[in-house]
Amino acid sequence: MVSSNTLMLLVALTVAVVSSMGVHDASSTARMLAVVNATVGNITGYGWFSRTLEGGGQFAAWFGWLCFVEFGLVHLFTGAFVIRAAMQNDVSSAMTAIMGRLSPAEKSEMDEQTRHEWPNQSNRVVLQHGINIGWIGLWSIVMCVMIHYPPRMLWMLCMPLWLWSFAYWVSIDIPAVGGYLGEVQTYVCALGVLCAAIVAKNTYGSSQITLRTFDAEFGFTCFMPILLIIIACMRKIVNVVIARRAA
Numbered sequence: 069m070v071s072s073n074t075l076m077l078l079v080a081l082t083v084a085v086v087s088s089m090g091v092h093d094a095s096s097t098a099r100m101l102a103v104v105n106a107t108v109g110n111i112t113g114y115g116w117f118s119r120t121l122e123g124g125g126q127f128a129a130w131f132g133w134l135c136f137v138e139f140g141l142v143h144l145f146t147g148a149f150v151i152r153a154a155m156q157n158d159v160s161s162a163m164t165a166i167m168g169r170l171s172p173a174e175k176s177e178m179d180e181q182t183r184h185e186w187p188n189q190s191n192r193v194v195l196q197h198g199i200n201i202g203w204i205g206l207w208s209i210v211m212c213v214m215i216h217y218p219p220r221m222l223w224m225l226c227m228p229l230w231l232w233s234f235a236y237w238v239s240i241d242i243p244a245v246g247g248y249l250g251e252v253q254t255y256v257c258a259l260g261v262l263c264a265a266i267v268a269k270n271t272y273g274s275s276q277i278t279l280r281t282f283d284a285e286f287g288f289t290c291f292m293p294i295l296l297i298i299i300a301c302m303r304k305i306v307n308v309v310i311a312r313r314a315a
Contacts, residue, residue, distance in 0.1 A: 125270030130213045132263030134202050139229070139245040140208030142253060147202030154195035159186045162194045167240065168247025204232045208260075215264055220266040220279050223289040226261040230292060233257040237300055244307050254300045265289035 146165065153162035164170060207228055214225055233254050240246035241254060265286065272281040 084164060113232050125267055128263040128270070129215050131166070132260045132267065133212050135260030135263065136208045136211040136215065136229075139253055139256050139260060140205045140212070142249065143201050143205030143208065145205075147200075147205055150198030150201055154191045154198050157191045159190050159194050162198065166197075166250075167245040168250065169245050178198050204228065208257075211260070211264070213259075215267055218264075218267050218269070218271045220272055220281075222271075223261070226264045227259050230261050230296065234296060237303075241300065242303055251304075255270040255297060258296040258300075262290060262293040265293070 149165055150162045153159070153165070211229070213224060214222060219225070236246070236250070237254050241251055269281045269286045270291070272279050273286070274280070
């Protein structure tokens with residue numbers, strides 16, 4: 069936390085800068101100081117850490133916290149396993165860990181590939197992916213804190229998680245080769261991001277014009293995670309129907 073004396077010093081410096089620029093109109097100076105004061109407060113903690121959540125905001129903050137904790141821990145452990153396998157040049161184990169729903173025949177082919185060896189340095193690509201899995205898990209843990217002390221652009225901080233889950237859905241969920249735990253993470257992430265949007269609206273929905281979360285922005289930030297849930301459910305339904313017809 070920055071002390072009130074430091075804050076007042078920053079405001080005084082702002083006054084000096086405004087005066088040096090020749091802005092002597094009282095109303096203009098007052099508006100300038102209002103914007104600076106709100107911005108400085110947001111950076112130093114007067115905006116981030118002193119806001120109270122009400123009603124649905126409290127529930128959204130705690131439910132989002134649970135989502136981000138679960139998502140983070142799953143990806144931290146998965147990342148650690150993939151990194152370990154890559155460091156041991158065991159590409160097949162890393163692949164089967166990520167794609168847990170491979171058929172026995174596909175797993176057998178993977179084992180056969182191990183005997184014939186993967187192309188040289190293939191494990192480096194897997195290592196990069198393992199590190200990415202780990203850092204997205206770590207970022208999700210960071211979001212556990214941010215959702216309870218929400219900055220103005222809280223939802224934007226969730227975008228790496230949303231983009232990660234969308235990429236996983238396209239790459240692993242659509243062909244239905246991932247494990248059930250990995251499939252659930254798409255919904256967990258989307259619900260966490262949706263909660264973050266609700267918390268941001270609850271915190272800044274009635275703020276001054278410089279920080280306010282407008283209805284259009286709130287609608288968009290809710291639409292993105294809901295869209296991910298809808299398309300994930302549609303893909304699941306289609307896969308179930310195809311499997312039943314094949315049977």
